[in-house]
Amino acid sequence: xxxxxxxxxxxxxxxxxxxxxxxxxxxxxxxxxxxxxxxxxxxxxxxxxxxxxxxxxxxxxxxxxxxxxxxxxxxxxxxxxxxxxxxxxxxxxxxxxxxxxxxxxxxxxxxxxxxxxxxxxxxxxxxxxxxxxxxxxxxxxxxxxxxxxxxxxxxxxxxxxxxxxxxxxxxxxxxxxxxxxxxxxxxxxxxxxxxxxxxxxxxxxxxxxxxxxxxxxxxxxxxxxxxxxxxxxxxxxxxxxxxxxxxxxxxxxxxxxxxxxxxxxxxxxxxxxxxxxxxxxxxxxxxxxxxxxxxxxxxxxxxxxxxxxxxxxxxxxxxxxxxxxxxxxxxxxxxxxxxxxxxxxxxxxxxxxxxxxxxxxxxxxxxxxxxxxxxxxxxxxxxxxxxxxxxxxxxxxxxxxxxxxxxxxxxxxxxxxxxxxxxxxxxxxxxxxxxxxxxxxxxxxxxxxxxxxxxxxxxxxxxxxxxxxxxxxxxxxxxxxxxxxxxxxxxxxxxxxxxxxxxxxxxxxxxxxxxxxxxxxxxxxxxxxxxxxxxxxxxxxxxxxxxxxxxxxxxxxxxxxxxxxxxxxxxxxxxxxxxxxxxxxxxxxxxxxxxxxxxxxxxxxxxxxxxxxxxxxxxxxxxxxxxxxxxxxxxxxxxxxxxxxxxxxxxxxxxxxxxxxxxxxxxxxxxxxxxxxxxxxxxxxxxxxxxxxxxxxxxxxxxxxxxxxxxxxxxxxxxxxxxxxxxxxxxxxxxxxxxxxxxxxxxxxxxxxxxxxxxxxxxxxxxxxxxxxxxxxxxxxxxxxxxxxxxxxxxxxxxxxxxxxxxxxxxxxxxxxxxxxxxxxxxxxxxxxxxxxxxxx
Ligand SMILES: Nc1ncnc2c1ncn2[C@@H]1O[C@H](COP(=O)(O)OP(=O)(O)OP(=O)(O)O)[C@@H](O)[C@H]1O
Numbered sequence: 001x002x003x004x005x006x007x008x009x010x011x012x013x014x015x016x017x018x019x020x021x022x023x024x025x026x027x028x029x030x031x032x033x034x035x036x037x038x039x040x041x042x043x044x045x046x047x048x049x050x051x052x053x054x055x056x057x058x059x060x061x062x063x064x065x066x067x068x069x070x071x072x073x074x075x076x077x078x079x080x081x082x083x084x085x086x087x088x089x090x091x092x093x094x095x096x097x098x099x100x101x102x103x104x105x106x107x108x109x110x111x112x113x114x115x116x117x118x119x120x121x122x123x124x125x126x127x128x129x130x131x132x133x134x135x136x137x138x139x140x141x142x143x144x145x146x147x148x149x150x151x152x153x154x155x156x157x158x159x160x161x162x163x164x165x166x167x168x169x170x171x172x173x174x175x176x177x178x179x180x181x182x183x184x185x186x187x188x189x190x191x192x193x194x195x196x197x198x199x200x201x202x203x204x205x206x207x208x209x210x211x212x213x214x215x216x217x218x219x220x221x222x223x224x225x226x227x228x229x230x231x232x233x234x235x236x237x238x239x240x241x242x243x244x245x246x247x248x249x250x251x252x253x254x255x256x257x258x259x260x261x262x263x264x265x266x267x268x269x270x271x272x273x274x275x276x277x278x279x280x281x282x283x284x285x286x287x288x289x290x291x292x293x294x295x296x297x298x299x300x301x302x303x304x305x306x307x308x309x310x311x312x313x314x315x316x317x318x319x320x321x322x323x324x325x326x327x328x329x330x331x332x333x334x335x336x337x338x339x340x341x342x343x344x345x346x347x348x349x350x351x352x353x354x355x356x357x358x359x360x361x362x363x364x365x366x367x368x369x370x371x372x373x374x375x376x377x378x379x380x381x382x383x384x385x386x387x388x389x390x391x392x393x394x395x396x397x398x399x400x401x402x403x404x405x406x407x408x409x410x411x412x413x414x415x416x417x418x419x420x421x422x423x424x425x426x427x428x429x430x431x432x433x434x435x436x437x438x439x440x441x442x443x444x445x446x447x448x449x450x451x452x453x454x455x456x457x458x459x460x461x462x463x464x465x466x467x468x469x470x471x472x473x474x475x476x477x478x479x480x481x482x483x484x485x486x487x488x489x490x491x492x493x494x495x496x497x498x499x500x501x502x503x504x505x506x507x508x509x510x511x512x513x514x515x516x517x518x519x520x521x522x523x524x525x526x527x528x529x530x531x532x533x534x535x536x537x538x539x540x541x542x543x544x545x546x547x548x549x550x551x552x553x554x555x556x557x558x559x560x561x562x563x564x565x566x567x568x569x570x571x572x573x574x575x576x577x578x579x580x581x582x583x584x585x586x587x588x589x590x591x592x593x594x595x596x597x598x599x600x601x602x603x604x605x606x607x608x609x610x611x612x613x614x615x616x617x618x619x620x621x622x623x624x625x626x627x628x629x630x631x632x633x634x635x636x637x638x639x640x641x642x643x644x645x646x647x648x649x650x651x652x653x654x655x656x657x658x659x660x661x662x663x664x665x666x667x668x669x670x671x672x673x674x675x676x677x678x679x680x681x682x683x684x685x686x687x688x689x690x691x692x693x694x695x696x697x698x699x700x701x702x703x704x705x706x707x708x709x710x711x712x713x714x715x716x717x718x719x720x721x722x723x724x725x726x727x728x729x730x731x732x733x734x735x736x737x738x739x740x741x742x743x744x745x746x747x748x749x750x751x752x753x754x755x756x757x758x759x760x761x762x763x764x765x766x767x768x769x770x771x772x773x774x775x776x777x778x779x780x781x782x783x784x785x786x787x788x789x790x791x792x793x794x795x796x797x798x799x800x801x802x803x804x805x806x807x808x809x810x811x812x813x814x815x816x817x818x819x820x821x822x823x824x825x826x827x828x829x830x831x832x833x834x835x836x837x838x839x840x841x
Contacts, residue, residue, distance in 0.1 A: 019104045026101030030094045033081075036074030037091060040082055043067035044140060047075055087143030089126035092119040121173055128153075128166055343607050345531040345619040349554075349743055355526055359734040360727070363463035372402050372456050380433060380454050384409055387432040391425060393417050399449075403488035404723040405459035405710050406437070410449040419443050422450050426704075437706035445718045453488070453721060455706045462709070464519060464727040467492045468526050479600060480533070480622055480658065482523040484516075484683075484713065485724040493713070493722050497524075497624065497660075500681035500715065501653035506666035506696040507685025512709035512724055513662055514544050516683065517626060518732060519725045520660065521548070524624065525735060530554040534749045536576060536625040540632040542568045547729065550736040553744035557623065559751045570636045571789040573627075574799060577644035579751040580625065580657060584648060586752060587655035590617060599656035621749070623657040631665040636792070640799045642674065649678035666696040681715045685724075769808055772797070774838060776805045777814050781834045786815035786824030812841050 040047075046067035068075040081090035096116050103112045124145070131146020139147060153162040175185070346352070377400055385395055394414040401408040413422065423442040430438040433454060441451035467473060467483035470492035478496035487493050497503070497520075507513040524533055534557040539545040545566050548556065552565035559572070559579045567573050587599075594611050596602035599620055602611075611617035625648070627633065633641045649659055661679070663670055666687060684702035687693050693702035697714050705711065709724035770776070776791050783790060786809075792802040806824070809815045814837070816825035828834045 023101040023104030026097050030098035032070060033077055034094050036068060036070035036078045037082060039069035040078035082140055082143055084144045086123050086127040086145050087130055087141050089123040092123040095119055118177060125170055132162060343609055346529045349530055352529055352742055355735045355738050357465060357469050359738060360465035360468060360731050362465050363461050372407055376457055383433050384452060387429050393422060401488055403490060404462050404486050406453045406455050406488060408488050409452045409454060412449050419450060437704050439701055439704045462486045462723045462725045464522060464725045467725045480524060481527055482520050484519060485722040487722055497658050502649050502659040502679050504679040504682040505662040506687060508688050509664050511685040511707045513685050515709060515726060516724050517628060517662060518727050522727050532621050534621045534623050538567045538573050538627040540568055540629050544628050547732050547736055550740040552748045553746060554739050557749035557751050560753050565748055569789060570633060573633060574637060574640050575754055579754045581644050581647055582752040584652050584655055584657055587620060591655060598654050620656060625659045627661040630661040630663040631670045634670050637799050646674045646678055666692045668695055671695050684712045770805045772805060773808055777809055777834060778831060780815060780826055781828050781831055784826050786826050
């Protein structure tokens with residue numbers, strides 16, 4: 001919760017200046033227009049000849065002949081607002097603009113919207129009244145509106161009818177705006193109906209509460225359009241025939257002023273006596289006064305009341321009325337509780353707008369029959385039949401399905417033909433068709449056929465637009481839907497990242513891996529609100545994902561004090577992955593306490609307000625972690641990277657953390673058994689060798705792809721061939737701009753702070769100094785930079801060893817203590833001082 005508040009504060013920074021400037025403009029306008037209006041009342045006669053001119057004509061004047069203190073602009077403004085529109089009442093507009101200015105500066109002397117509504121109505125009514133009374137003599141008091149509206153009304157209703165109509169409108173407005181007055185009137189009507197009005201009229205002090213109501217300032221909460229708890233009480237009261245309850249409740253709503261006036265009518269002595277009596281009955285003074293006044297009205301017949309009054313004067317009769325006060329408390333208890341709506345995680349950025357389709361270009365597609373010419377289809381068919389014929393394989397039937405980049409020829413071999421025989425002819429068929437990238441699927445899963453995929457001579461690009469705009473994607477109810485591309489049958493392939501639940505992507509350089517990652521991220525950005533998704537992007541190459549820097553304050557997550565939103569430094573990657581494991585453990589605790597089995601279930605409970613934020617519960621966004629060039633990281637940091645990745649992959653599926661790791665080098669030392677075991681879903685773009693294909697897909701195939709986004713996706717069963725959609729940098733930039741220009745959280749989502757598992761300088765044993773200790777000390781002092789990753793890079797050693805050396809350097813007084821993500825302070829100024837220092841230890 002504290003974090004949310006902090007974010008809000010930051011996010012308002014950029015808006016702050018805009019508000020300040022806009023507010024200033026409003027206030028300036030109000031003061032300028034005030035000057036113009038005031039002077040207009042004095043100078044309008046002087047400017048009379050100009051007033052009737054059009055605005056354009058006024059501007060054509062030289063200016064010397066204009067009497068208005070605010071010049072031409074002032075004259076135009078005043079003649080418009082005062083002369084043409086609402087006369088003197090136009091001053092009300094200035095109140096509104098002035099308040100708007102103050103409102104923007106967060107100075108709220110009056111409730112802005114309420115005052116605006118009231119003022120607008122008053123402007124219209126005042127102009128009409130002034131037009132009615134003074135329209136002929138002093139036109140400018142009511143302005144054009146006042147004059148013409150009353151002229152029209154006069155014609156419609158007659159003069160008397162017009163004034164009655166205006167009074168009626170005013171009365172309705174006042175009743176609507178001043179609820180207390182309405183309540184008072186309703187009381188009156190109720191009283192009249194129940195035949196007690198006579199008694200009211202007999203008591204002159206009855207009028208006093210009325211005045212009190214009228215004098216009351218409008219109460220903001222009472223006037224609001226929201227259902228008012230008091231209204232509901234009133235309605236309940238209306239439903240009941242018991243007028244006693246009703247009266248008691250109304251008395252309670254009144255201001256203390258009413259009580260004071262009530263009490264004025266009895267002498268000080270009376271009050272004292274009353275008080276003594278009441279205290280004896282356990283009631284307070286005010287309550288007693290009200291009861292005396294109202295209950296007398298309702299309960300007692302006029303005759304009885306007169307008698308009661310006499311008795312009152314004689315200081316009697318009071319105990320009965322006090323008892324009635326008990327009813328008041330009963331009504332009070334029935335006050336309904338305010339209902340709280342569902343929690344809406346999108347509310348923080350409620351005006352956030354998703355990227356639109358038009359940010360992605362349409363790529364004109366040829367109609368499917370034209371995609372591959374009849375001649376090409378015929379020729380391929382002939383060659384397949386011939387090649388198989390050469391090996392005495394006869395075919396019963398052949399069917400072609402044209403996809404965006406490949407055509408699938410499904411053949412039904414003649415009875416008795418061994419399918420494995422066809423499979424073995426892959427290379428021969430490729431040779432005879434003089435085409436690369438032929439893949440034989442024998443048998444086709446679920447069908448009694450053999451499939452031969454042959455690349456089209458003119459492959460097509462699958463536009464990102466076409467997959468994003470597809471019904472399948474748009475109507476998908478998946479939690480993290482990804483529209484990856486199109487299948488051979490031209491259907492958009494949509495998968496749910498939460499179901500995979502992690503993804504391994506491999507492909508030789510230049511075969512479409514980066515485009516593939518962008519397609520995945522773009523799909524998510526087209527479906528998710530910033531409150532629902534956080535991305536952790538790791539890009540050791542520093543170029544592939546840098547575009548996403550712009551949306552850091554909307555969608556990215558990082559460890560506290562990270563310098564860059566996209567993580568490029570190995571040490572930072574380790575810190576971030578470890579921090580994510582802490583987040584994972586925290587989330588597990590939250591889920592356990594909430595008795596929820598999945599993130600979806602947990603968030604549902606949170607939205608329904610079944611989980612108390614005071615117990616640490618919060619809405620949990622999905623995390624998608626993308627690691628580009630995983631091999632580079634493993635080469636530099638090995639197990640330090642692999643372990644947290646494996647841990648996350650093993651456990652994080654239930655709590656909404658999903659990993660996508662990509663590599664150019666799908667070798668077994670990079671994609672180890674641990675990783676493979678935890679990444680059941682894999683995507684292969686074209687790889688160089690069958691061995692690489694085997695590493696990534698557990699079988700061949702990826703080495704026979706044709707590149708440029710041609711891919712295989714395996715989610716456990718037989719791999720599916722897809723043409724990955726294509727998204728280019730300019731459109732990605734457009735999307736990033738669209739997102740980054742909107743209101744943000746002010747900072748990236750903060751991952752939990754990491755408790756560094758350093759052994760601590762105290763633990764470092766200087767007797768067992770590392771062989772690189774002295775060299776490392778020199779390096780640190782020369783660079784004046786106490787960083788573990790510097791030692792790691794210079795000496796090509798792992799993080800653990802570098803960390804141990806730094807601990808020893810700390811123990812030796814060369815560097816200062818650990819300072820979170822900042823480099824440690826170097827305590828020795830130069831090499832000479834270092835030599836002296838080392839000789840002493
Ligand atoms: N889905 C696709 N449709 C059409 N062309 C594509 C597709 N994917 C990639 N290409 C083409 O291939 C080129 C290289 O793609 P990409 O940059 O994704 O390769 P890569 O595998 O990430 O390479 P590296 O590992 O060297 O970064 C792109 O510039 C584009 O011309």
